[in-house]
Amino acid sequence: MGVVKAGVSARDLAMSSYHNTGAFATGGRSSVIGPSVELRFPFGLGIEVDALYRHVNHPSGSAWEIPILAKFRVPVRESVTPYVVGGGSFQRNNRLRAFQVGPSETVSGLVFGGGVEAKMGIIRLAPEIRYTLDGRL
Numbered sequence: 001m002g003v004v005k006a007g008v009s010a011r012d013l014a015m016s017s018y019h020n021t022g023a024f025a026t027g028g029r030s031s032v033i034g035p036s037v038e039l040r041f042p043f044g045l046g047i048e049v050d051a052l053y054r055h056v057n058h059p060s061g062s063a064w065e066i067p068i069l070a071k072f073r074v075p076v077r078e079s080v081t082p083y084v085v086g087g088g089s090f091q092r093n094n095r096l097r098a099f100q101v102g103p104s105e106t107v108s109g110l111v112f113g114g115g116v117e118a119k120m121g122i123i124r125l126a127p128e129i130r131y132t133l134d135g136r137l
Contacts, residue, residue, distance in 0.1 A: 003124075005036045005050055032065075044073035048085065065091040067111050067132075084114040089132050109134030 009032055034052040041047075052065045069087035076082060089111045115128030 003036050003038075004033065005052065006031065006033045007128075008032065009054065038071065044075060044083075046071040046073070063091055063093045065089055065132075067130075069111060073117070079119050081117045082114070083117060083126075085128070085130070086110075086112050089134070091132075091134065107134045 032052050032054045034050055036048060036050040038046050038048040048067075048069045048071050050065070050067050050069075052067070054063045054065070067087060067089040069085040071083055071085045073081045073083040087110075089109050091107045091109070093107070110133045111130055112133075113128055113130035115126050117124060117126040
């Protein structure tokens with residue numbers, strides 16, 4: 001099943017308020033958006049692959065993140081299903097420097113998260129929280 005994922009980065013929201021000290025700026029663009037494809041298996045198991053894009057003003061101009069996740073759904077009721085996700089992520093940052101394009105950086109890391117999927121007719125809403133532990137730490 002293919003869908004579009006959209007959300008905000010909690011790190012960007014927190015760092016936007018920290019910008020007054022000159023540490024980091026997102027320019028108010030903390031949104032993340034991109035396509036998502038999921039292959040479902042029996043017993044609530046699945047594999048999800050996303051291609052998420054984020055525009056950032058500093059230190060990089062944009063970033064693409066490709067998480068590859070295993071998903072497990074716990075059926076509770078027909079219309080509401082909690083789930084957990086875990087897997088790996090690859091992020092490519094395109095660094096921009098004053099008047100010239102600098103080298104790109106690729107970072108890999110681990111992803112953990114969970115959420116609840118609610119079915120409302122043909123519409124599915126799935127609010128989710130993810131944490132990416134990247135290789136820069």
